[in-house]
Amino acid sequence: MWSFSYRKTILCVISLAISSVLVLSLFYSRLSEDSSALQFINNQIKPKIQPAAAISTITSSQEPVIHNETIISSGSEILQVDITQVPDGQKVNGALVTLCRNSDLGEILKSINSLESKFNNKYHYDWVFLNDEDFSEEFQAEISKSTSGDVKFGVIPSSMWERPDDVDLAEFEKAKKIQSSHNVPYANLDSYRSMCRFESGFFYNHELLQDYEWYWRVEPDVKFFCDIDFDPFKYMIDNQKIYGTIIIPYEIADTIPTLWDTVKEFASTFSLSSKVFGTGDEKIDNALYLISENNGETYNNCHFWTNFEISNLNFYRSELYQKFFNYLDDKKGFWYERWGDAPIHSMAASLFLEKSQIHLFNSQFGYSHTTNTACPRDEVFRKEHNCDCGVRRDISFKTGYSCGKRYHDMQKIWYNSEWVSEW
Ligand SMILES: Nc1nc2c(ncn2[C@@H]2O[C@H](COP(=O)(O)OP(=O)(O)OP(=O)(O)O)[C@@H](O)[C@H]2O)c(=O)[nH]1
Numbered sequence: 001m002w003s004f005s006y007r008k009t010i011l012c013v014i015s016l017a018i019s020s021v022l023v024l025s026l027f028y029s030r031l032s033e034d035s036s037a038l039q040f041i042n043n044q045i046k047p048k049i050q051p052a053a054a055i056s057t058i059t060s061s062q063e064p065v066i067h068n069e070t071i072i073s074s075g076s077e078i079l080q081v082d083i084t085q086v087p088d089g090q091k092v093n094g095a096l097v098t099l100c101r102n103s104d105l106g107e108i109l110k111s112i113n114s115l116e117s118k119f120n121n122k123y124h125y126d127w128v129f130l131n132d133e134d135f136s137e138e139f140q141a142e143i144s145k146s147t148s149g150d151v152k153f154g155v156i157p158s159s160m161w162e163r164p165d166d167v168d169l170a171e172f173e174k175a176k177k178i179q180s181s182h183n184v185p186y187a188n189l190d191s192y193r194s195m196c197r198f199e200s201g202f203f204y205n206h207e208l209l210q211d212y213e214w215y216w217r218v219e220p221d222v223k224f225f226c227d228i229d230f231d232p233f234k235y236m237i238d239n240q241k242i243y244g245t246i247i248i249p250y251e252i253a254d255t256i257p258t259l260w261d262t263v264k265e266f267a268s269t270f271s272l273s274s275k276v277f278g279t280g281d282e283k284i285d286n287a288l289y290l291i292s293e294n295n296g297e298t299y300n301n302c303h304f305w306t307n308f309e310i311s312n313l314n315f316y317r318s319e320l321y322q323k324f325f326n327y328l329d330d331k332k333g334f335w336y337e338r339w340g341d342a343p344i345h346s347m348a349a350s351l352f353l354e355k356s357q358i359h360l361f362n363s364q365f366g367y368s369h370t371t372n373t374a375c376p377r378d379e380v381f382r383k384e385h386n387c388d389c390g391v392r393r394d395i396s397f398k399t400g401y402s403c404g405k406r407y408h409d410m411q412k413i414w415y416n417s418e419w420v421s422e423w
Pocket residue numbers: 098099100101104130131132133191192195218219220307370
């Protein structure tokens with residue numbers, strides 16, 4: 001009797017143990033399936049890392065750790081920018097931003113594929129698309145397939161785009177005729193002027209950008225040639241940079257006949273002349289040298305090529321930049337001439353910031369758009385970063401095409417004098 005019930009108990013315990021193992025292994029396999037599916041969704045479909053505003057990380061005990069947000073006020077004596085410090089390994093509160101039309105789909109897909117493969121497939125930054133009309137279903141579907149971060153599509157309100165009512169139409173038409181006769185590109189295109197004005201004074205306040213602190217502007221038909229194995233937003237923060245660019249060509253003078261004088265008038269009206277153009281102790285250590293060869297008397301047409309730009313949006317949202325834009329906008333130069341956002345951003349950054357807060361990415365990125373290319377000069381770097389560009393195309397040190405040499409001189413950045421040529 002005793003031995004029978006003992007055997008029964010043993011058998012019961014063994015079968016219980018076997019069924020527990022079976023149940024547990026089934027449960028575990030579902031769990032790992034679920035977590036790998038979840039991981040796939042997180043990594044590939046909608047990756048989301050908390051931006052710096054409320055950075056939280058999940059530790060092994062699944063406890064969220066909230067880092068205290070540190071904001072430093074950086075900039076120059078005349079223009080301060082609030083910059084959020086971001087701990088290493090954390091994503092910055094930034095976005096890739098593209099303004100384009102539905103008809104730009106093919107060209108913007110090329111840019112996206114290039115930047116995603118060289119950079120964003122590792123970082124998954126959000127990508128914001130803006131247009132002056134609705135993006136088509138096809139556009140949205142194709143873009144969503146090609147981007148690795150969250151994607152947002154926005155329409156620009158007409159108040160940020162349309163020609164203001166107080167623009168004198170006769171004067172506007174006359175200006176277009178004069179510019180056309182001078183073969184100024186896009187001289188006849190009203191929409192080009194709307195675009196330049198939007199990119200000068202409105203994009204950073206579009207509702208889809210309001211929550212971001214940094215932006216990286218990406219245009220249709222651009223190419224990135226080298227692997228980007230660091231986060232440029234984080235680089236900007238860690239190196240106290242506010243404005244980042246890559247190519248500094250010459251602006252077409254015919255598009256901006258009165259812009260420089262208007263900028264000087266602005267400085268004088270707001271008592272900034274001695275700070276931005278002065279020769280005494282009062283002058284801030286800005287990048288005036290880059291854009292003027294006679295201490296501000298005239299502009300030398302050097303401009304940061306804004307189809308590539310990595311900047312802190314608080315620079316544009318600052319009171320001084322806003323005043324600056326409004327002053328220029330009141331003069332109607334976007335319409336009576338063809339003022340571009342590139343010289344306007346360039347003059348503001350070069351005059352109002354410390355020159356140390358401007359950064360040129362030409363030794364870290366390979367980049368091209370239409371006719372201009374930047375390709376890092378260091379051969380070892382090019383090999384290590386699989387750069388698919390040749391230095392012969394790099395215009396950084398070709399003084400007939402760009403102001404890169406002047407920039408390096410100003411910032412006292414080393415370059416080999418053999419790299420310098422006129423063409
Ligand atoms: N939504 C919209 N985007 C525009 C319009 N015009 C230009 N853009 C965008 O504004 C940016 C600059 O326009 P581009 O035509 O490339 O001007 P650009 O860079 O000065 O000239 P290129 O050297 O020919 O490229 C690009 O991202 C365009 O897609 C427009 O009318 N509507």
